[in-house]
Amino acid sequence: MNIDEIREYLLESPRTGKLATLKKDGSPHVSPIWFDLDDNGNIVFITRDGYLKNENIRQDPRVALCVDDEQPPFSYVIVEGRVSIPENQKPLKYWSARISGRYMDDENYAKRYSAETGYSLVILKPTKILGYTNITD
Amino acid sequence: MNIDEIREYLLESPRTGKLATLKKDGSPHVSPIWFDLDDNGNIVFITRDGYLKNENIRQDPRVALCVDDEQPPFSYVIVEGRVSIPENQKPLKYWSARISGRYMDDENYAKRYSAETGYSLVILKPTKILGYTNITD
Numbered sequence A, B: 001m002n003i004d005e006i007r008e009y010l011l012e013s014p015r016t017g018k019l020a021t022l023k024k025d026g027s028p029h030v031s032p033i034w035f036d037l038d039d040n041g042n043i044v045f046i047t048r049d050g051y052l053k054n055e056n057i058r059q060d061p062r063v064a065l066c067v068d069d070e071q072p073p074f075s076y077v078i079v080e081g082r083v084s085i086p087e088n089q090k091p092l093k094y095w096s097a098r099i100s101g102r103y104m105d106d107e108n109y110a111k112r113y114s115a116e117t118g119y120s121l122v123i124l125k126p127t128k129i130l131g132y133t134n135i136t137d
Helices: A003-012 A052-059 A092-103 A107-115 B003-012 B052-059 B092-103 B107-115
Strands: A017-022 A028-033 A035-037 A043-048 A062-069 A075-084 A119-132 B017-022 B028-033 B035-037 B043-048 B062-069 B075-084 B119-132
Touching (some): A003 A035, A003 A075, A017 A043, A017 A052, A017 B028, A028 A043, A028 B028, A028 B062, A028 B075, A035 A092, A043 A092, A062 B017, A062 B028, A075 B028, A092 A107, A092 A119, B003 B075, B003 B119, B017 B043, B017 B052, B028 B043, B028 B052, B035 B092, B043 B052, B043 B092, B092 B107, B092 B119
Antiparallel strands (some): A017 A028, A017 A062, A035 A043, A062 A075, B017 B028, B017 B062, B035 B043, B043 B119, B062 B075, B075 B119
């Protein structure tokens, strides 16, 4: 996949991303995230303060993300890079609504989610993006 | 989820696992795998020799695996542990057929896949297993 195809793949249906982060002892952790893309090609997501994922990235910003299609002929995208947690968290509310709106067809959910506190907006700036299609063909 | 529910979740439909491994520089890598469970509750999967995933686990056996349902109300299982590549690779052919049979409804594919060389059977012995359901409820 070229970069435009990858962008489309990441946005076309609301697949979750599986985010790999590093624990304090250097071992890997991986769990699902909701995400969206900003206009600069960064992955934008939200983590809950005090939770493992949030603590991991505050300690080591190196992450990897995988988004895949689990049906034949199978396909996937891998993004690697570093995350940052912007000091200015004002856009959190905007992104909360936008991201939850992608995954939940429920306005009330987006409203409730974007009003909650104790979350941080996180930006993943890719250093490597790879996409593979038709794995089993 | 309790351990029986997690086992059922991992087996009920052929979801891919997203396997996080560690690269030489300690940064995380994550990509999809096909897997199955053995009778001892280990995750069994296959990697291609010389590929990044295979090289990563030969160097550092610490991995994490995530399997999730991407539809509301969302659910996921995380497995953490260490992998080993058995010296006795005779069961590779059996597991190749069994695992590919889970994901591909195509006998020829399983036959072809299990006859290929240059693959290694890998066993993930879990040290931690967690399962979460109804995330957005």
